[in-house]
Amino acid sequence: MSMHRMVPVPEALETVLIQTAKCLWLHQCCSEMTSTPMVGQISASDIHAPYPGYPNYNSSIMDGYAVRTRDVVEMKRLYDDMNENESFTMSFILEGKVFAGDDKMPSSSSNTSLQSAVYVTTGAIVPNGYDAVIPVEDTETYSEDGISRMRIIDGKVASVLATTKQWTWIRPVGCDIAPDTIVLGEGETIQPVHMALLAQCGVDKLPVKCLPRVGVLSTGNELSISADQCQGGKIPDANRPLLLSQLSTYGNCKPHDLGIVSDDDSIEVLSDKLKTALWSDGIDVLISTGGISMGEKDNMERVFVEGLGGKVHFGRMNMKPGKPTTFITIEKESNDGNGTMCRKLIFALPGNPVSASVCTELLVRPCLDMLYHGVDTSDLPTPASEQSFIRHCIDNAYVHDELVATLTKDVNLDKGRPEYHRVTVQRIFHSNAKHQYFYHATSTGVQRSSRVMSLRSADGLMMLPIGGPQGCGQDVAQKGQEFPVLLYRSCSLSIGSGVRFKDSMHRKSMNESSKRISLGVVFCASGKEDASGRLNEISTTLMHSLGGENHVKLVNKVVCTPGDKLMVQRLNEAVAMENVDVIFVVVVGELCQDSTLVPFQAGLNVAHTLRQIITKRADAMAMRLRRAAASHDARAALFENVVGLVRDSSVLISCTDIGLEAVTDIRGLLSHLIVTLKKD
Numbered sequence: 253m254s255m256h257r258m259v260p261v262p263e264a265l266e267t268v269l270i271q272t273a274k275c276l277w278l279h280q281c282c283s284e285m286t287s288t289p290m291v292g293q294i295s296a297s298d299i300h301a302p303y304p305g306y307p308n309y310n311s312s313i314m315d316g317y318a319v320r321t322r323d324v325v326e327m328k329r330l331y332d333d334m335n336e337n338e339s340f341t342m343s344f345i346l347e348g349k350v351f352a353g354d355d356k357m358p359s360s361s362s363n364t365s366l367q368s369a370v371y372v373t374t375g376a377i378v379p380n381g382y383d384a385v386i387p388v389e390d391t392e393t394y395s396e397d398g399i400s401r402m403r404i405i406d407g408k409v410a411s412v413l414a415t416t417k418q419w420t421w422i423r424p425v426g427c428d429i430a431p432d433t434i435v436l437g438e439g440e441t442i443q444p445v446h447m448a449l450l451a452q453c454g455v456d457k458l459p460v461k462c463l464p465r466v467g468v469l470s471t472g473n474e475l476s477i478s479a480d481q482c483q484g485g486k487i488p489d490a491n492r493p494l495l496l497s498q499l500s501t502y503g504n505c506k507p508h509d510l511g512i513v514s515d516d517d518s519i520e521v522l523s524d525k526l527k528t529a530l531w532s533d534g535i536d537v538l539i540s541t542g543g544i545s546m547g548e549k550d551n552m553e554r555v556f557v558e559g560l561g562g563k564v565h566f567g568r569m570n571m572k573p574g575k576p577t578t579f580i581t582i583e584k585e586s587n588d589g590n591g592t593m594c595r596k597l598i599f600a601l602p603g604n605p606v607s608a609s610v611c612t613e614l615l616v617r618p619c620l621d622m623l624y625h626g627v628d629t630s631d632l633p634t635p636a637s638e639q640s641f642i643r644h645c646i647d648n649a650y651v652h653d654e655l656v657a658t659l660t661k662d663v664n665l666d667k668g669r670p671e672y673h674r675v676t677v678q679r680i681f682h683s684n685a686k687h688q689y690f691y692h693a694t695s696t697g698v699q700r701s702s703r704v705m706s707l708r709s710a711d712g713l714m715m716l717p718i719g720g721p722q723g724c725g726q727d728v729a730q731k732g733q734e735f736p737v738l739l740y741r742s743c744s745l746s747i748g749s750g751v752r753f754k755d756s757m758h759r760k761s762m763n764e765s766s767k768r769i770s771l772g773v774v775f776c777a778s779g780k781e782d783a784s785g786r787l788n789e790i791s792t793t794l795m796h797s798l799g800g801e802n803h804v805k806l807v808n809k810v811v812c813t814p815g816d817k818l819m820v821q822r823l824n825e826a827v828a829m830e831n832v833d834v835i836f837v838v839v840v841g842e843l844c845q846d847s848t849l850v851p852f853q854a855g856l857n858v859a860h861t862l863r864q865i866i867t868k869r870a871d872a873m874a875m876r877l878r879r880a881a882a883s884h885d886a887r888a889a890l891f892e893n894v895v896g897l898v899r900d901s902s903v904l905i906s907c908t909d910i911g912l913e914a915v916t917d918i919r920g921l922l923s924h925l926i927v928t929l930k931k932d
Contacts, residue, residue, distance in 0.1 A: 256567025256578075261614060261672070262759045264579065266646060267565050268597075268615050269753060271581050272622045273645035275595055277638055281626075282462040289450065289458055291442055292503040294625065296459035299436040299450065305426025306452045310378040313421045317369040317391060317402050318382035319344060321418045327367070328413045342412065343403035344369035346393070350376045369402050378422055385421035386412055429453065439626065464623050466616075467535040468495045469510040469526075471543040471552060472603060477512070490605045490704060491541040495612055502617055504624040508535060515549040522552075523559025530560075530596050531584065536623070538596065539616060542603030545576045552600050556580045562598060572669040573607040573701035579615070597623075604701035610672055610713065613740065618651045618753075625650070647754035652738040654757050656928050657693035657714065658872075663729040665719025673699060674710040677737060693737055712737040715761065717924055724920025732872040734928055736761070760927045769798070769922060772832040772902070773809040774823075775909075776839045776858055783811045790838050790909055797915040798922070807832050823861050827898055833926055834903045837862065839891060841910035855891040855908060862906050866896030868929050873905075877918055881911035888914070897929040 259267070283296030312318065323344070331340050345368045348358025352375035369386075370379055378385065390408040394401055404412050429435065435449040436442065436458070450458070468491075475489040489512055499507040510529055513522055529535045543552035556562040562580040569577045580598040599616055601608045627645045629636070636644070657677055665671070675693040682690055693714055696706045715736045717724040729735065736757045753759055773791045777783035791809050798804040812826040827835050839855045863869075874895040881888035888911035898904040903926055907915070918925075 256564070258568040258570045258575070259566045261569055261571045261670070262761060264566055264569050264577070265615060265618060265651070266753070266759070268579055268619050269622060269646045269649050270642060271565060271579075271595075271597060272619045273627075273642040273649075274638075275597070275623060276626060276645060277641055278593060278595065283459045284462055285457055286460050287457045289442055289447070289460060291444055291447065293442045293463075294461040295436045295438055295440050295442065296461050298434050298438050299453070299455055299458055301429045301431055301433045301435055301453045303431040305431040305433070306429040307423055307427070308425060310383075310425055311423040312372040312374060312376050312378050312385050313423055314385065314387055315373050316371075316385040316387045316421060317344065317346075318350075318372050318378045318385050318422075319369045319416070320367075320382055321384045321416065321420075323367040324384065324413065324416045331409070331413055340409060341403055342409050343367070343401050346371065346400040346402055350379065352376045371402075383418045383422065384416050386416060387421065441625065461624065463504065463506045464536040464620055465508055465534055466499055466505045466537045466539065466620070467508045467510045467529050467533075468492050468499070469529075469538065469540045470512045471515065471540060472512070473515045473549075475512050475542075491603070491608050494605050494609055494704070495539060495541070498609060498612060499616075499620075502620060504617075504620040505537070508533075510535075510538075515543065515551075519551060519555050519559045522555045526555065526560060530582065536596065537599070537616070537620065539599045539601060539608075539612065541601050541605075541608045544578050544600040544602065553578055553580075556582070556598055556600065569611075570669055572666050572671045573604065573699070574602055574611040574614075574672075575669065576602045577607075577611045577615070602701070605704050606674075606699075606706055607701045609707055610674075613652075613713070614672065614738070618649060622649050647752065649753045650750040651753050651756050651758065652712075653751055654739065655691050655712075655737055656734050656757075657691035657737045658734050659714075659729055659731050660692050660694045662731050663695050663716065665716055665723065665727055665729055667718065667720035667723060667727075670718055671699070671716040672713040672738070673716050674706045675712060675714045675737060676709050677711040677739070691737070693735070710740065712739040715758070717920055724924070725917045726876075726921070730872070730876070732875075734870070734872065735924070736928065757927050760930075761924065768801075768803055768805045769926070770807045770831060770833045771795070771798070771804050772807055772827075772829040772835040774826045774835060774837045775809070775811050776823075776837060776854065777811055777813055783813075786840075786909070787811055790912065793912050794836055794838075794915060797913055798919050803919075820861050820864060823858070824865060827865065827902070827904060829902065832902045834905060834922060835898065836915075837894075837904060837906040838912065839906065839908045841887065841891065841908040852890050858906060859892040859894050862894045862896075862904065866894065866898050866904055867900055868897040870895040870903075870925060870929060873918065873921070873925060877905065877907060877914065880914035880917040881907060884911035884914050887911075895925075900930070903929055 327342050334340055345366055347368045347370050349371040350357060351373050354376060357379045358370060370382060372378060372385060390404055390412055391402050392405055429452060435453055436446050470489045470491050474485060474487055476486045477489060492509060496507045496509060499505055530538065540552055543550045557564060560582050562582040565579045567578045568575055578600040580600065582596045582598060583593045586592050586594040597619060601611050622645065627648050629644060632641065632644055663673060674696040676696060678692045679689050680692055682688060696710050699706050716729055719727050738758060773794060775783060775787040775790055787809055791806055795804055795806060808829045810826050812822050829835060837858065839858050874893040878889065878893045888908055891908040894906040896904055
């Protein structure tokens with residue numbers, strides 16, 4: 253039996269982020285000059301536009317004739333002073349032509365009093381002394397006394413004189429990018445637009461942040477490099493090509509193939525090999541697959557701990573697939589002579605390829621994102637303590653994008669561990685919904701950890717709870733139920749616009765499952781029975797059905813008599829409870845002999861009123877509760893249940909006091925329901 257406690261995945265991820273943040277605190281990063289910057293790399297310094305900026309010459313915006321605005325001003329004065337019956341010709345002597353790309357300018361007349369022009373094409377240099385361009389479509393050329401001239405078309409003279417100002421149809425020097433402008437900031441991720449800006453500024457070399465080097469190692473006597481060598485119990489090594497390719501898509505590391513090692517190699521031999529990889533070859537993060545479970549030859553943990561002096565932070569995860577996953581750090585004094593420590597991060601993953609891939613996605617990807625992209629610390633006080641720095645990094649680390657999706661088919665739940673179920677996700681347009689889009693999730697089939705086909709076409713990992721009486725109370729995640737999905741591919745455009753760990757449903761699921769649920773109870777009485785006594789009975793039943801005082805604390809309980817015209821107001825007042833996670837609105841089910849209020853009608857009225865109060869509905873959960881109550885007492889099927897979010901802070905559940913024990917069936921789903929409904 254393993255000596256390690258089985259930790260929830262969000263807790264494991266937080267542990268990984270803590271140890272990664274310590275690497276940042278130790279300033280374990282480097283930069284290198286590159287002459288081939290690539291999208292996704294991070295600049296190691298500010299890149300400034302050189303003098304005189306861009307463009308570095310006055311450039312024509314369109315085909316036309318470059319002129320001097322002083323000549324245009326003089327012509328406009330003459331034009332304004334002439335009589336109505338006089339004709340006016342606006343003409344220029346042509347000095348030459350300049351095409352885009354030409355660097356030789358036409359020689360200008362020594363007589364600067366002549367009104368001259370130069371033909372220029374789009375993008376061409378506007379010769380010195382010329383400060384406006386007249387579009388070619390407003391002109392015509394002719395020859396007089398053997399001299400080439402250009403004149404403005406008669407019908408265009410007035411508009412040309414009115415609109416031609418200094419820099420008309422010219423991009424002046426530095427107008428697009430002023431000199432010394434920062435075109436790429438230190439720590440900024442290079443995007444396609446930066447490639448254009450660097451080209452315009454003539455920057456062909458720049459320092460970029462070094463990508464973390466990630467080594468991938470397979471273990472196992474059964475593994476062979478190629479399929480044609482698979483005989484006598486051998487299988488092809490699918491883990492290395494899978495993980496090396498998966499890592500290469502992240503854009504946050506340089507994957508390195510460390511090959512295959514045998515189960516029969518001694519701890520000393522394996523330790524020497526890994527020491528070389530970590531300390532000589534500069535591997536920053538090591539991923540091994542296999543040899544980490546409870547088998548006779550599973551000795552990788554001993555290699556990392558005894559052979560390399562590593563520290564185990566967790567050795568089992570409460571998840572399916574990936575239970576044996578182990579996370580280790582190894583520290584060694586650096587060679588800089590300052591006594592600083594250098595640390596390596598080790599992910600010892602299970603040998604089955606699906607387990608290895610899923611755990612790499614859940615743990616390694618966020619680790620590498622933080623290690624490479626870092627975390628914005630601009631709002632941290634200076635100087636910051638190590639503890640506050642690490643806490644800030646954890647909270648603000650970017651993790652998987654998330655969404656809530658509805659199952660399209662039933663999925664059997666595991667009764668031992670939560671499952672990160674591979675699903676395809678389809679976005680559905682709904683014109684009548686508050687949020688116009690919602691999502692459907694479909695299982696990729698058999699989820700066996702050796703079945704790589706379950707990864708094919710998967711868009712994300714659906715977080716399914718533990719099933720059975722000790723879990724969520726149900727054996728099947730039913731079609732129509734909603735669960736969070738961690739997406740493989742990010743919806744975000746950049747690392748700075750994703751989901752932060754502190755805000756993620758993933759983390760909140762850990763917090764919600766570990767704390768007691770605060771409970772409020774509203775009893776909708778008919779007004780004839782002993783409402784106070786019945787309220788106490790109902791509260792006791794709910795507390796017991798939801799797991800007792802270890803899981804639930806009763807915060808508030810009130811009686812409401814809604815059978816009048818003030819029903820909406822009375823129910824609004826009744827559910828206005830502060831600091832309550834779940835509010836149960838329980839409708840009286842028994843028909844009192846002298847009551848004029850029929851319980852069935854009361855249930856409908858309450859349900860109708862509550863639908864006006866809630867902001868988000870959970871109809872699948874409402875139907876599940878109704879069926880469960882009916883299985884205890886058939887009369888409960890006559891009552892309509894409502895489940896949803898009220899005031900964006902509390903989950904509201906309406907039911908009848910008939911078959912109230914059925915609440916036990918949804919006990920395990922309450923924490924999940926709270927997280928799901930409170931998600932924006």
